[in-house]
Amino acid sequence: MKISVNYSEDYQSLLTEELHNKLEATHDFIQSKTGLGSDFLGWVNxxxxxxxxxxxxxxxxxxxxxxxxxxxxxxxxxxxxxxxxxxxxxxxxxxxxxxxxxxxxxxxxxxxxxxxxxxxxxxxxxxxxxxxxxxxxxxxxxxxxxxxxxxxxxxxxxxxxxxxxxxxxxxxxxxxxxxxxxxxxxxxxxxxxxxxxxxxxxxxxxxxxxxxxNIDQLIAGAKQAEEEFQVMDVHSNAAIKYAVIRNHLYGKGYPVEIMATFDEKLKYVQEWWKQLFGESEGKEGKGIFPASVLYSTDLHSLGQYIQDGKRMLFETFLMVEQVSDDLTVFEAEDNRDELNYLSGLTLHDFNKACHEATASAHLDGGVPQITLTMEQLDEEHIGHLLYFYMMTCAYSAYLLDINPFDQPGVEDYKRNIFKILKKPGY
The missing domain is CATH 3.40.50.10490 (Glucose-6-phosphate isomerase like protein; domain 1)
Structure with missing residues (x-):
């Protein structure tokens, strides 16, 4: 069970001595629970x-x-x-x-x-x-x-x-x-x-x-991720690698991240991810804005902006290697829809080809890209994935010198609504 991280540029070139030192310090902050917001690092172990x-x-x-x-x-x-x-x-x-x-x-x-x-x-x-x-x-x-x-x-x-x-x-x-x-x-x-x-x-x-x-398997997947991401290695630790690439792109002038997936089942993983990164990073005038798209649906809407719009965003694909259920395109006698050239192709393989085509088109359009790949969707792999995101979010926020665990901006709207509704004390 593993999350693989691929980047459209040379990852090795991002690893300066200064960054390596900061990552080591961040690793120590997280594992020893001494960083900003350390009172809320109980999730780590x-x-x-x-x-x-x-x-x-x-x-x-x-x-x-x-x-x-x-x-x-x-x-x-x-x-x-x-x-x-x-x-x-x-x-x-x-x-x-x-x-x-x-x-x-x-x-x-x-x-x-x-x-x-x-x-x-x-x-x-x-x-x-x-x-x-x-x-x-x-x-x-x-x-x-x-x-x-x-x-x-x-x-x-x-x-x-x-x-x-x-x-x-x-x-x-x-x-x-x-x-x-x-x-x-x-x-x-x-x-x-x-x-x-x-x-x-x-x-x-x-x-x-x-x-x-099966919550035993969910926890087992998270436990394996915990063990894997304890290792301070900028190459093998996928959580560190993803955080480094995000931080690099943010510094290069890309303040918006689009998470893209081809699997409808991951729609609420995207929603959870947006809360995780939005509340953890979006402070002090800093942070990457998290947004999401579901392909192929959004290739016919937001895909136009991603391809040709303002060059302020990068795209992270979340891909699943294996699916538990699928269909294979069959050959039709009349071929009026002109799809017989797809005969023998599974719909999962179609989505893989669509990912390759979309990534290539968006890259040509000037959109930097990350691809995260997980093996399959089950309790163990979902547990591993969610822990991966939590760990990389902590690294990402610490690289910006931000407390990943508070949300002071959320309190502002609460105070205002209490005043408007005349709650006692406000």
């Missing part, structure tokens, strides 16, 4: 320190949810939902229910129509809630939980408490207080792991396990 008893408890709770519910509603925003959503979408089988349990997300947006229609939909289902919030007062999920808690209590009465699971701070907060009062089952958001780095904690693991996926 989380996979290797995850106890089997903890995973077993998650799996038992997931099995209990599946035994008495048709739907698990996960309430959270940002890192409290994007990690699990990314894994669930990556492992989903389109048009089929992979398990007897449906996982639906709420609180990631504020929409009266969405919540009202969700509640109507739930009327014909048996339901469990998992509300995820470190404080319990984050506005968007708190609004959703207020309505859904009222719904659960009106529908289930005293039984509602057994159908509400809370993932929150271990020692403080409104949600913890409510959970103790009501007797809800509780899981902990670790104090030293921020939301966007929390997919391997109960935040991500419970919804993933409830959907029927």
């Amino acid at each position: 989380w996979p290797s320190s995850t106890q089997q008893a903890f995973l077993q408890d998650i799996k038992q709770t997931a099995e209990h949810i599946r035994s008495n519910s048709d739907v698990l509603v996960v309430i959270g925003i940002g890192g409290s939902y994007l990690g699990s959503k990314a894994v669930l979408e990556s492992l989903a089988t389109p048009f089929q229910k992979d398990s007897q349990l449906e996982v639906i997300f709420a609180g990631q947006l504020v929409s009266g129509a969405y919540l009202k229609q969700l509640i109507t939909y739930l009327d014909s289902k048996e339901v469990t809630l998992n509300v995820i919030s470190k404080s319990g007062t984050t506005t968007e999920p708190a609004i959703a939980f207020r309505f859904l808690r009222q719904y659960m209590e009106a529908r289930y009465g005293e039984e509602a408490a057994a159908r509400i699971i809370v993932t929150t701070d271990e020692e403080k907060g409104a949600l913890l207080s409510l959970a103790k009062e009501k007797g809800y089952k509780r899981y902990v958001v670790p104090e030293d792991i921020g939301g966007r780095y929390s997919v391997f904690t109960a935040v991500g693991l419970l919804p993933i396990a409830a959907a029927g996926h």
Whole structure:
């Protein structure tokens, strides 16, 4: 299991002595947990320190949810939902229910129509809630939980408490207080792991396990990545290599990164990636702006801008070598669509050719390129990929002398909305 990183220029030429020294210092900051934001570096060795008893408890709770519910509603925003959503979408089988349990997300947006229609939909289902919030007062999920808690209590009465699971701070907060009062089952958001780095904690693991996926393999993939990226080697460590190339391109005047994939299943990996890098790097007037495209769809829209627009962006392809299901183009008798020249070609091979053609065209158009390749989409490889991104994000931010683990800009909009809505104290 390996992530390969290929760059359209000479990687070796980027490795100056000054950069090498900074990378060594950054490596020490991360591994010793002494860098900027060191209070939130708990994710670094989380996979290797995850106890089997903890995973077993998650799996038992997931099995209990599946035994008495048709739907698990996960309430959270940002890192409290994007990690699990990314894994669930990556492992989903389109048009089929992979398990007897449906996982639906709420609180990631504020929409009266969405919540009202969700509640109507739930009327014909048996339901469990998992509300995820470190404080319990984050506005968007708190609004959703207020309505859904009222719904659960009106529908289930005293039984509602057994159908509400809370993932929150271990020692403080409104949600913890409510959970103790009501007797809800509780899981902990670790104090030293921020939301966007929390997919391997109960935040991500419970919804993933409830959907029927193998969290042991997910953690095993992350653990292998943890071991692999502990090594301070600018050539073999893919996380360092990706960070170096990104930093070089940023310094050359490319402040926008487009993540491109040809696999619909990776759409929410892209969304998770945008939050991870956007919140980690975008500070102090610095940082690469993360955006994403899904090909071939976006070759007929944003592809035009990427090919011929302002030369401010670079493109990173995320490719999957092997697929579990595919079709082969057959020969048609009349050939009216003029596709018989593709006979015998799989659609996965078509996408490989499309990647090669797109990369060549965009490179000719002046777009620098990185290609990341993973072997396949399963729990182990997804775990490895997500840890890879977390590690390279930490390197990338530290190379810009930025704290990767705070998000002061997010607090600005919160203060303003509290003032507008006249929240007490604001």
